[in-house]
Amino acid sequence: MDESVILGIKDLYKSFGGVAATNGLTLDVLEREVHAVIGPNGAGKTTLVSQLTGVVLPDAGQVVFRGRDITRMPAYRRPHLGMARSFQITSIIHDMTVLENVVLAVQAKAGHSYRFWESAIIDDQLTEPAMRALTQVGLETEAMQVAGPLSHGEHRQLELAMVLATDPELVLLDEPTAGMGREDSTRMVSMLESLKGSRTIILVEHDMDAVFALADRITVMVEGRAIATGTPDVIRADRLVREAYLGEDINTAIKSARET
Amino acid sequence: MKSLTLRGWVTLVVLVALALLPVFVSMTGREFFLVLATRLVILAIAAVSLNLILGYGRMISFGHAAYLGIGAYAVGIPVYYEIYNGFIHIGIAVVVSAAFAFLTGLVCLRTRGVNFIMITMAFSMMVFFAFVSIEEYGGDDGLVIEVRSEFGQWVNLENDTVLYYVCFVSLLGILYLIRRIVHSRFGMVIQGARGNEARMQSLGFDTFRYRLVCYVIAGALCGYAGALLGNFTSFISPEMMDWTRSGELIFMVVLGGTSSLFGPVLGAGLFILLEEILSGFWLYWQLIFGIFLILVVLFAKGGIDSWLGRRPER
Incomplete structure (x- = not known):
């Protein structure tokens, strides 16, 4: 069992001005599972993502990725171990084309970029994987367009393409359906579904439909701690979880989570 | 051959005009134009090098002229000690500029925005005051460069036309270099x-390190321009x-257009022409120039280059 843990989080603490955003969080993510992290607003999900990606360093505790302690590793080194993330608020390079955005993601994985002479955008070693990632998310026809003016849904697709282009072992998706309409959201979920089994996915998500459709296991966070981890069925039935969500049943919880 | 756009034509016309300028000067005998054009080309190189960090990297350095000074002193000081070899001058100019960019960049590039502007300016003023205080090399009176750099018998910089062409070819080479860099990984x-x-x-990406390398390249290129400037002004x-x-x-x-390859050349050209024309009209020409x-800045975001049919940014 233990050797299949790809990401181990142990006793993680992080406080901001005396308020503990992460308060002794312990959590194991297994190889190739889709592990959803849910919880009410202010539960510390975003802070968790920031600590896993190295944007914020924990006050105490440990993060171990494939047997390696990465607790204090700088953000820019983590992708080279096989971690990739998407952002809750779309984070792309607006003044570049869609293809250039993804080429940069491929480039990040393809060793150092201290190459000053050959053109990057006509280099098949970069553009072919980039186009593959774009095809995977259904954005290949927009490849040559400047990314900025595209629609929100397309930005989210591009965001995902950039994650896929780095060919990560572990994908951290921070609310991939954030701000999406029903249709786009359904498309995104089926896209994520096609990734299931090929890599480990940590899914931080408000959309309970998406969570229950995708997750192999779910962790419920409340006040910086994991109060329950289990399969969707177990979580659905868990009394603690119900109490955490205002003492109401899970349907109310779903509703309140959607509204935030 | 692809049909040229307006900006393609402007680029071509400007380059051809610069290439043929010495012919015009030798026919009309108006040496003044050669002097003006040499200064223009050298400052164009400096502007192009600044654009690499300012335009493409949005590192707004307010201390780029320090490299012009370092480059020029890299000619002046060796000449003072009777070392006339131009390869040594250029070598010193480029290496010292790169080293200065590296050391200051380690500090500057940890800051952003206004802080970056102020700290780059502060470092350049440090160099400024350092040279003011060194009496040996003239202090704030400056240093006369008695002899121009020597590059063997083939390239004689004492000939103004040769110096001009060296500057012009340097500009072409550096434009090509920047073009390659901008499109590279x-x-x-x-x-x-x-x-x-x-x-x-x-x-x-460790963006700090990539930025630092970019900063060093821009500094080294401007140091090179400084060495040319020292030769040109002989002071x-x-x-x-x-x-x-x-x-x-x-x-x-x-003025020319940030993050456009040729924009800074046009900007340098217009700047120098305006300065020349306006200063002939009125003592307080800077007022008009400022307006x-x-x-x-207000109405032509993207500079001259955007007037020539190019969207601002990229």
Whole structure:
């Protein structure tokens, strides 16, 4: 069992001005599972993502990725171990084309970029994987367009393409359906579904439909701690979880989570 | 051959005019134009090098003229000690400029925005005052460079036309170099970090180091321009690296169009022509010039280059 843990989080603490955003969080993510992290607003999900990606360093505790302690590793080194993330608020390079955005993601994985002479955008070693990632998310026809003016849904697709282009072992998706309409959201979920089994996915998500459709296991966070981890069925039935969500049943919880 | 756009034509016409200028001068005997054009070309190189960090990397350095000074002193000081070999001069200019960019960049590049502007200016003023205080090399009176750099028997810089062509060919070479850099993997990273640094880091790029390398390249290229400038003016004083000089370089880049390859050349050209024409009209020509610059910044985002049919940015 233990050797299949790809990401181990142990006793993680992080406080901001005396308020503990992460308060002794312990959590194991297994190889190739889709592990959803849910919880009410202010539960510390975003802070968790920031600590896993190295944007914020924990006050105490440990993060171990494939047997390696990465607790204090700088953000820019983590992708080279096989971690990739998407952002809750779309984070792309607006003044570049869609293809250039993804080429940069491929480039990040393809060793150092201290190459000053050959053109990057006509280099098949970069553009072919980039186009593959774009095809995977259904954005290949927009490849040559400047990314900025595209629609929100397309930005989210591009965001995902950039994650896929780095060919990560572990994908951290921070609310991939954030701000999406029903249709786009359904498309995104089926896209994520096609990734299931090929890599480990940590899914931080408000959309309970998406969570229950995708997750192999779910962790419920409340006040910086994991109060329950289990399969969707177990979580659905868990009394603690119900109490955490205002003492109401899970349907109310779903509703309140959607509204935030 | 592809049909040329307006900006393609402008680029071509400007380059051909610069290439043929000495012919015009030798036919009409108006040496003055050669002097003007040499200065234009040298400052164009400086502006193009500044654009690499300012335009493509959004590192708004207010201390770029320091490299002009370092480059010029790299000619002046060896000549003072009767070392006339031009390869040594250029070597010193480039290496010292790169080293200065590296050391200051380690500090500057940890800051952003106004802090970056102020700290680059502070470092350039440090160099300024350092040379003011060194009496041996003339202090603030400056240093006369008695002899121009020697490059063997084939290239004699004492001939003004030869010096001009060396500057012109240098400009072409550096434009080509920057073009390659901008489109390379390295250039993509620099422009990516301009657009969204947090994302670039999350993709796995150590943006600080890429920026530092870019900063060093720009400094070295401007140091090279400085060596040419020292040869051209046959005189170097700390005044050459005053912060107002750095400001002029920024104006040239903004005027021509940031992050456009040829824009800074047009900017440098227009800057020098206007300066020449306006200063002939009125003692307080800077007033008109200032108003003009404000109008450009307000109404021509993207500079001259955007008037030639190119969307601002990229």
